[in-house]
Amino acid sequence: MDKKIQVADKTYWIGYIDDRKVPFHRLTLEKGTTYNSYLLFTEKPTVIDTVDISFGKQFVETIGQYIAPEEIQYIIINHVEPDHSGGLPALANKAKNATIVTTELGAKELKEMYKLHHREFMVIQDGDTLDIGGKTLKFFETPYLHTEETMITYCIEDKVLYPCDQFSSHVATYQLFDDLAKEDIMPDFRVYYQLIMHPHRPYVQDMIEKIKDLEINIIAPSHGYILRSDAKKYIRAYDEMSRPNQDTKKALIIYSTMTGNTKAVANDLADGLKHKGISVQIMNAQTNSNIEAIKEAILTSDAILFGSSTRYADMVGSLESILQELKEMDLEHKIGIAFGSYGWSGEAIEVIQDYLKQSNLKVIDSGYMIKTTGMDHLQFPIRVKFKPEKNEKEKLFQAAQAIGDLLLG
Structure with missing residues (x-):
């Protein structure tokens, strides 16, 4: 595309349109995509x-x-992620003299990914602003949308939101703006949300809370259409799609303990589940x-x-007799999680995990969480050394x- 594409006052689209069938997150983007960057x-x-790592030369x-x-x-x-950075x-x-602006974790990852340890970074925190001479940028941290380091940028004077992956769609469009599209873009917009954002929908709600008081005329995401016809319509769609399912789900926490540490873990897990609106029952197997x-x-x-708890490399109490029953029960479509506290190596937690894998429960481990949510900071099975403290x-x-x-979900 040779002509200059203006997004707002003194603001231009400088991205790349990838109209191939694009491999992406173990999928193939049949309609291709765009990598939207803005000057x-x-x-x-x-x-x-920026743009995908494959198109750095064209980008410059x-x-x-x-x-x-x-x-x-x-x-x-x-x-x-490399399709943006x-x-x-x-x-x-x-x-060579440009300062790179990102979150604390973003700076750490960019330095390692691209060997930029010698470069100057500006680390932002939620709500920080930056005067770029005639325009003011405001930043909001939006972790897990869809990775931990993510943030969004808002230009106060232009009323433009730059949310990266959020509000994107995977379409290799040459029209670029939603009001120039030849077809309804909402189906592609919703498909993108379901594939990328829906696993993180509580964080979508957090993001919507942060931007609710901003006056947003244009949403300029990093893939697909720039949304300028009715920005509020797309924000409402994200709000509606990310609201919790109203059908009450139920979790059972069953444990055995020696000194009360595993009971404390069980209670902390219950608190987090209840915060999500999950009905929780706790049972002491002893x-x-x-x-x-x-x-x-x-x-x-x-x-x-x-x-x-772990004692002499094994479980305590009568929990094992319950676990032995699982393989004879129909537990399809139910989730199974192992947890526990320990003082040395915590073998009991792994023994529980082995029992769960012998059943037809959907057993959650760290690999499953990474593949389904992208969260690599959570450890499954859940292991706590001694009594859970603040961290x-x-x-x-x-x-x-x-x-x-x-x-x-």
Whole structure:
């Protein structure tokens, strides 16, 4: 595309249209996609996001049609995945004096990914602003949309939101703006949401809460159409699609403990689940000897969490007799999670995991969470050394939130 495409005052689209069938997240994008990048031609010229790593050379050539790259003073990276940050190495090589603006985790990851340890970074926090000479950018951290380091950028004067993956669609469009589209873009918009954002819908609600008071005329995402016909319509669609399912889901937490540490873990997990609107029942396997009542509770629950302390490399109490019953029960479509506290190596947690895998439960482990949600900071099975303190409590709450998301999904 040779003509300059203006998005807002002194703001231009400088991205790349990939009209192939594009491999993406183990899918094939039949309609291709766009990698949207934006140049704000202000007193302190600023680039917001880049393009896929495959098109870095073309990206720098496109920028050269507007400005000498060495004049760029800021490069905003909202999200570090290579389809957004991939043009950064080529651009940084030319824009040698530019400061790279991103979150703390984003800076760490970009330095490692592209060997940019020698470059100047500006680390933003939620609500920070940056004067780029005639325009003011405001930043909001939006973790897990859809990776942990993600942020969004809002231009106050132009009333333009630059949300990277959020509000995107995978279409290799040459029209670029939704009001120029030859067909209804909402189906592609919704498909993108379901594939990329829906697993993280509680964080979508957090994002909507952060932007609710902003006056947004244009949403300029990193894939597909720039949304300028009715920005509020697309925000409403995200709000509606990310609201929790109103059907109450039920979780059973059953545990055995020696000193009360595993009980504390169970209670912390219950708190996180309840925060998601999940109905929670807690049963102590040591004080409840009615195996039939326990089996009935398992059969009427959507998720079952089995926990134990470790003593002499094994479980404690009567939990094992319950686990032995699982392979004879029909538990299809139910979620199983192992957890526990320990003082040394915590073998009991792994023994529980082995029992769960012998059943037809959908057993949650770290690999499953990474593949379905992209979250690599949560550990499954859930292991806590001794009694959960502040940091562990926060992690337990996050793990329970993730379990709740799986149930609500």
